Amino acid sequence: MKKLQIMRISGWALLIALTFGACERPKEKAIGYDHIITVVCDERNWEACEPILVQTLGKIYQTPPTETLYTFQRISPNDLNTNILNKNLMILTRLEEKSGVTPQVRSMLPDTTISDMRKNPKGYYQQGDAYATGQALVVVIGKTLADLRNRLEINQDQIFNFFEEKMLERNTAFIYRSGEQFELAERYFNEYGFYLRMMHDYVEIENRPKDKILWLGRDFPYRWLTVSWAAPTDSTLEYQLNDLLNKTFGKKLRDVKLNRDYLTSESIWFKQYSAFKFYGLWESKTEVKGGPFIAYGFYEPVKNRIYLVSGIVHAPEKAKMPYIRQMETIIRTFDTKIFEVD
Numbered sequence: 001m002k003k004l005q006i007m008r009i010s011g012w013a014l015l016i017a018l019t020f021g022a023c024e025r026p027k028e029k030a031i032g033y034d035h036i037i038t039v040v041c042d043e044r045n046w047e048a049c050e051p052i053l054v055q056t057l058g059k060i061y062q063t064p065p066t067e068t069l070y071t072f073q074r075i076s077p078n079d080l081n082t083n084i085l086n087k088n089l090m091i092l093t094r095l096e097e098k099s100g101v102t103p104q105v106r107s108m109l110p111d112t113t114i115s116d117m118r119k120n121p122k123g124y125y126q127q128g129d130a131y132a133t134g135q136a137l138v139v140v141i142g143k144t145l146a147d148l149r150n151r152l153e154i155n156q157d158q159i160f161n162f163f164e165e166k167m168l169e170r171n172t173a174f175i176y177r178s179g180e181q182f183e184l185a186e187r188y189f190n191e192y193g194f195y196l197r198m199m200h201d202y203v204e205i206e207n208r209p210k211d212k213i214l215w216l217g218r219d220f221p222y223r224w225l226t227v228s229w230a231a232p233t234d235s236t237l238e239y240q241l242n243d244l245l246n247k248t249f250g251k252k253l254r255d256v257k258l259n260r261d262y263l264t265s266e267s268i269w270f271k272q273y274s275a276f277k278f279y280g281l282w283e284s285k286t287e288v289k290g291g292p293f294i295a296y297g298f299y300e301p302v303k304n305r306i307y308l309v310s311g312i313v314h315a316p317e318k319a320k321m322p323y324i325r326q327m328e329t330i331i332r333t334f335d336t337k338i339f340e341v342d
Helices: 043-056 101-108 111-119 145-175 182-192 237-248 321-331
Strands: 004-009 012-017 036-040 060-062 066-068 071-075 088-093 125-128 136-141 203-208 213-218 222-230 256-258 264-270 273-284 290-300 305-314
Touching: 043 071, 043 088, 043 145, 060 273, 088 101, 088 145, 101 111, 101 136, 111 136, 125 145, 136 145, 145 321, 222 237, 222 321, 237 264, 237 273, 237 290, 237 305, 264 290, 290 321, 305 321
Parallel strands: 036 071, 036 088, 088 136
Antiparallel strands: 004 012, 060 066, 125 136, 203 213, 213 222, 222 305, 256 273, 264 273, 273 290, 290 305
């Protein structure tokens, strides 16, 4: 019997008791697309909140053409029950008496939870697996329209990270559902000292220790995964990673170059590493071929190396973001130690 869930309020956790029947059935798996966030929200609240959500959750990627990280599906409160198992569910409300969202929220959360959120100007609610396994639920309650917007702005990074965490969990289960290549991954660990969980259908394309690059891939839709590295210097991390990025795409990968007009980078935390995330478009030097790429670069102190772990996709006439997200999931398994896989 499940008894406790966690409510996130401005960075600190408050345990709240949610009662479930002793004979509760196992939850169904969350349904729908990973990139769609179902938003239960009145029209006026949505007009005020949408621009804030677009800044993070609706971030645009050139693939080409353009695709967003997440898209929003706003529904009426009357349609909540038919969408209650959706993978990503967000409720935005001011608890107005005439709003159809109000009774829905009051039936979902205890009065004490709602009261605590409203007292804390940074408070909001998030819960994983709320109504289905793999689901991400976020509830933001504001006293006024300005308060609702303020809570979203203050917490947008935490909300983004929560949706990303649940997406990563679902994607990990999906891409390794048919197994993985433990022996290949362990061979690379013994050879180079780093570990990547390898999908069952990836094959080695090139392994060039002298050039400090490992290149793997799979058939259509084409996906290439590379790990390249270099010894650190006294330059800034950003400068060293840009240098390694240039050498990887154009020299180490001889037929591939990046389109500099669409290159974007941002500083992030990758596990325990201060890192940079690069994304944009790649092009073939010899063929009419290209697509999106993504790369994570960081300094790893155990091996005293600068690493760039990158993935590129070529999938004409297909949505590219699902493949980029799968490669990002693999990239995030990078480690310098072998760990147990459940």
